[in-house]
Amino acid sequence: KYIRKIFISLKSFHLIKNERGSIVIIVAAALVVLLGLTALVTDAGILYLNRSRLQTAVDAAALAGAQELPASSIGARNDATQYANNNGINAGELLPINISSNDREITVSARRDVDMFFAKVLNFNSVEVPVVAKARIEAGSGVMPIGIPEEAWVGNFGTDELHEVGSAYILKGKSHTDATYPQISGWYGGLKAEGYQGANDFKDNIVWGMDLRLNVEDELVEVDFDIGAELEEEKGVMSGPTAEGVKIRIDQCSNDDISWKDFVIDGTFIGFDDLKAKECSRIIIVPRVKETDENKIMEITGFEVFFLEGVNGLNNAGNGNASSEVIGIYLGPLEGNSTKSHYYARLVQ
DSSP: OHHHHHHHHHHHHHHHHHHHHHHHHHHHHHHHHHHHHHHHHHHHHHHHHHHHHHHHHHHHHHHHHHTTTTTOHHHHHHHHHHHHHHTTOOTTTBOOOEEOTTSOEEEEEEEEEEEOSGGGGGTOOEEEEEEEEEEEEEEOSEEOSBOEEHHHHHTGGGOSSSSSTTOEEEEEOSSTTTSSSOOOTTOOSBEEOTTOOSHHHHHHHHHHOSOEEEOTTSOEEEOOEETTOEEEEOOSOOHHHHHHHHHHHHHTOSOTTOOGGGGEETTEEOOTTSHHHHTOTTEEEEEEEEEOSSTTEEEEEEEEEEEEEEEEEEOTTSOEEEEEEEEEEEEEEOOSSEEOOOEEEEEOO
């Protein structure tokens, strides 16, 4: 009986000893897993922190550089480089800065080798973190290469219904008789400044506004339009460039649900001190003009503000045809004797 009890006790001791050994193995394995997870979390945190800081820096650099576009690609690169350096990106980390051929977009890229902590045990000494930011100049409110005859405007077009905020106008039609107001015979409403020529320039002037000029160094610079300035009549209907330019301009507006009513308070245009109006590509400034004694020269007599409602006459390919009509909703007169198109930079990547 006693021998049996001793045997059972010895057997129990061996079982407990074996269980303790198993627990040690399990705990050791768990510690390995726990250390691995700690290493993963720590190194992932290091990578995330570096990527976040690096991305913020290139975002700031791209936006800073874009402020110089389209006037100076050299200035854009210099400003972007300076902002990148000021925000912790050294010369070895900053990649070559790219600017689009039309001087409207800048891309800033960088990469950084980040030293690992725990991952070195697994032979991962460092990991490369790449980032990229792209900023683009978008059209805000702009001066259109379309004119309103002063005589027709002052005469109120023979009706009392226009000149009211919210009134719809055909700003440009397929002929001088198709617009809301009677245009000058032989002129289809198009305008151009000195140095511009042809369909592509006319379309670009619709998209971006027509107050950009090439200086002696072939750099694009902004200039103001003043009352009294002279413009040339654009030859031809320009229906295709008109329709395509208007479509592009409307597509640049990020808010599909926006309407002219968003820019009017108590029946009055909110003005360009409000960024909402300044940065909306559908807010257009249309010069009032009169013929001078010189052939095909128009003198600016004032400015009116419209909301670009749309263009009729687009075919399935999105191109204009001979019936292209530009539709604008009247917002009111532009205050002041000088104006220019507005641009703003935004991140697109």
